Amino acid sequence: xxxxxxxxxxxxxxxxxxxxxxxxxxxxxxxxxxxxxxxxxxxxxxxxxxxxxxxxxxxxxxxxxxxxxxxxxxxxxxxxxxxxxxxxxxxxxxxxxxxxxxxxxxxxxxxxxxxxxxxxxxxxxxxxxxxxxxxxxxxxxxxxxxxxxxxxxxxxxxxxxxxxxxxxxxxxxxxxxxxxxxxxxxxxxxxxxxxxxxxxxxxxxxxxxxxxxxxxxxxxxxxxxxxxxxxxxxxxxxxxxxxxxxxxxxxxxxxxxxxxxxxxxxxxxxxxxxxxxxxxxxxxxxxxxxxxxxxxxxxxxxxxxxxxxxxxxxxxxxxxxxxxxxxxxxxxxxxxxxxxxxxxx
Amino acid sequence: xxxxxxxxxxxxxxxxxxxxxxxxxxxxxxxxxxxxxxxxxxxxxxxxxxxxxxxxxxxxxxxxxxxxxxxxxxxxxxxxxxxxxxxxxxxxxxxxxxxxxxxxxxxxxxxxxxxxxxxxxxxxxxxxxxxx
Numbered sequence: 001x002x003x004x005x006x007x008x009x010x011x012x013x014x015x016x017x018x019x020x021x022x023x024x025x026x027x028x029x030x031x032x033x034x035x036x037x038x039x040x041x042x043x044x045x046x047x048x049x050x051x052x053x054x055x056x057x058x059x060x061x062x063x064x065x066x067x068x069x070x071x072x073x074x075x076x077x078x079x080x081x082x083x084x085x086x087x088x089x090x091x092x093x094x095x096x097x098x099x100x101x102x103x104x105x106x107x108x109x110x111x112x113x114x115x116x117x118x119x120x121x122x123x124x125x126x127x128x129x130x131x132x133x134x135x136x137x138x139x140x141x142x143x144x145x146x147x148x149x150x151x152x153x154x155x156x157x158x159x160x161x162x163x164x165x166x167x168x169x170x171x172x173x174x175x176x177x178x179x180x181x182x183x184x185x186x187x188x189x190x191x192x193x194x195x196x197x198x199x200x201x202x203x204x205x206x207x208x209x210x211x212x213x214x215x216x217x218x219x220x221x222x223x224x225x226x227x228x229x230x231x232x233x234x235x236x237x238x239x240x241x242x243x244x245x246x247x248x249x250x251x252x253x254x255x256x257x258x259x260x261x262x263x264x265x266x267x268x269x270x271x272x273x274x275x276x277x278x279x280x281x282x283x284x285x286x287x288x289x290x291x292x293x294x295x296x297x298x299x300x301x302x303x304x305x306x307x308x309x310x311x312x313x314x315x316x317x318x319x320x321x322x323x324x325x326x327x328x329x330x331x332x333x334x335x336x337x338x339x340x341x342x343x344x345x
Numbered sequence: 346x347x348x349x350x351x352x353x354x355x356x357x358x359x360x361x362x363x364x365x366x367x368x369x370x371x372x373x374x375x376x377x378x379x380x381x382x383x384x385x386x387x388x389x390x391x392x393x394x395x396x397x398x399x400x401x402x403x404x405x406x407x408x409x410x411x412x413x414x415x416x417x418x419x420x421x422x423x424x425x426x427x428x429x430x431x432x433x434x435x436x437x438x439x440x441x442x443x444x445x446x447x448x449x450x451x452x453x454x455x456x457x458x459x460x461x462x463x464x465x466x467x468x469x470x471x472x473x474x475x476x477x
Binding site for chain 2: 011012015016017018207211274275276278297298300327
């Protein structure tokens with residue numbers, strides 16, 4: 001167990017490697033109740049969100065979701081989140097556990113017009129992530145609904161309990177995230193594990209969540225994203241619509257794009273087997289430190305060390321040869337194309 | 346948890362087996378279970394002079410790197426080279442094939458401060474399920 005954003009969370013159940021391979025091969029169930037849930041509703045809800053967030057919520061029809069950022073005025077990342085357009089005039093935001101209070105205060109301080117209702121539902125809403133190639137069939141078994149497509153969201157009621165079911169995740173596998181009332185958390189967790197047993201479903205903890213996401217180069221806020229770096233530096237500009245007339249941080253991003261993006265978050269893979277790279281280890285070029293790893297681990301799928309770092313832009317080129325310093329020794333590594341793990345065809 | 350009677354133990358979860366003037370060092374079953382899947386072991390250099398209580402090796406799981414402290418002082422006379430290709434030996438056989446290194450014990454080296462099996466069993470039963 002570990003402390004995570006004031007939650008006590010399991011790092012692992014059967015073992016990080018076992019859970020990781022289970023998600024890649026069958027399916028895993030993650031408790032993601034630590035993540036925050038905000039509801040934004042009212043006739044001006046969409047317009048208000050569009051001025052706070054980087055992606056274009058105007059492109060979302062009811063039943064669709066998108067990944068997006070909440071930025072500070074300097075264009076740095078406060079949080080990365082998913083916005084689901086649940087129905088006309090109602091949006092659900094899923095934010096990072098450690099950022100719930102900060103995000104909520106930041107957004108509330110920018111509530112400007114009538115016609116927007118903004119509530120923090122984090123305390124009474126829980127989330128489970130069902131991830132892996134067998135997740136679609138298990139979802140059929142559990143709910144018997146037409147499955148939401150990638151980034152889509154559906155609401156269903158079963159035995160009086162309302163579920164929000166989204167086809168999203170943090171693993172690179174097919175899968176779903178389910179949100180519902182906290183009063184039902186334990187019962188649903190047990191029910192899904194029981195129904196999932198024939199599919200090889202296993203409970204998974206934060207450890208596997210981290211190795212799975214890093215193999216896909218999905219950033220972790222607080223490690224790979226921070227108020228000091230922009231989404232352009234993080235290589236995530238496709239989630240930023242600079243053509244929108246206005247959103248917080250837009251001016252700073254335009255200025256950075258104009259001036260040249262100085263750093264790039266680059267995937268780095270160890271050239272040979274060795275100790276696992278980890279966050280904060282120095283990254284060197286020609287013997288000189290040029291960065292530190294923002295994340296690092298041993299990839300269970302690839303059997304080799306992987307990580308990410310904000311490199312000077314001229315070094316963030318695929319094939320660039322670097323070294324990672326681990327306890328005073330230097331190990332060769334190269335800049336890779338993301339993701340490390342190519343999704344199965 | 347397996348805690349063999351014939352070994353001696355430290356509070357930091359290493360074991361020591363005395364064999365005349367040499368001693369073999371490894372980590373306990375409890376330690377390997379808490380560390381989980383071991384993916385890398387960094388061993389001391391042959392001939393290195395270790396001091397009791399000082400870091401001597403590093404054992405890494407996917408989640409973390411952990412220092413291993415030498416239970417006693419002495420010169421390293423052998424390291425377990427099999428761990429380079431198969432670090433999981435430490436998980437599968439912590440008191441056997443998963444040993445870490447052997448020391449030549451200096452005359453007068455203190456081993457009294459090490460724990461007997463019964464004391465170590467008490468220590469790990471009191472330490473709680475979730476601590477490493």
